[in-house]
Amino acid sequence: QVQLQESGPGLVKPSETLSLTCGISNDSIRNGHYWGWIRQAPGKGLEWIGSIHHDGITNYNPSLKSRVAISIDTSQIQFSLKVRSVTAADTAVYYCAREGLGVPSEWGRGAQVTVAS
């Protein structure tokens, strides 16, 4: 059973870059799946951020595309998310997920990120 674990700073200052990593256990990033990020602002619904395939193909939410980058670590056992120029509106729980059935099917437990000075 694949396990995913988000990690990164819980507090980011406005205008800085949010960086998160998703560690993968019991699966290989080269297994042909897409690996993605989804976030949930306090009291709000789910928002898909984007995803990446091991061959480097990426898809991004058009509303975030100019500020977001998803990459695969050279270790091949984790992938990362960067969101530039953050504001309070980027405060959310960030989830990483494996798109195992063509959709985000296995999720991490989530990482709370707060944007504040």
Added chain:
Amino acid sequence: QSVLTQPPSVSGTPGQRVTISCSGSNSNIGGNTMNWYQQVPGTAPKLLIYSNNERPSGVPDRFSGSKSGTSASLAISGLQSEDEADYYCASWDDSLNGYVFGGGTKLTVL
């Protein structure tokens, strides 16, 4: 404003059957498969239904999905107290070239 539209809330009593609707357009539901997630507050979403009406391993057959045109529904039969959660519909959107979620529906078991 979500691309997919769901009712904010539904409710039912134990044993009852409830349905949650989701409406979209030809670029998402109309042209792609429908998926549903269950989220108990404070926990990560769980995939409940994929490819319109398929259940991942471990999901009870009390949960079922259907799709017609640009709308879809999630049905929960034999309602149980542990079904109280938020439910989200989701689909790929060809116009946005991205994955879109509904705004979520809060299910209350009375």
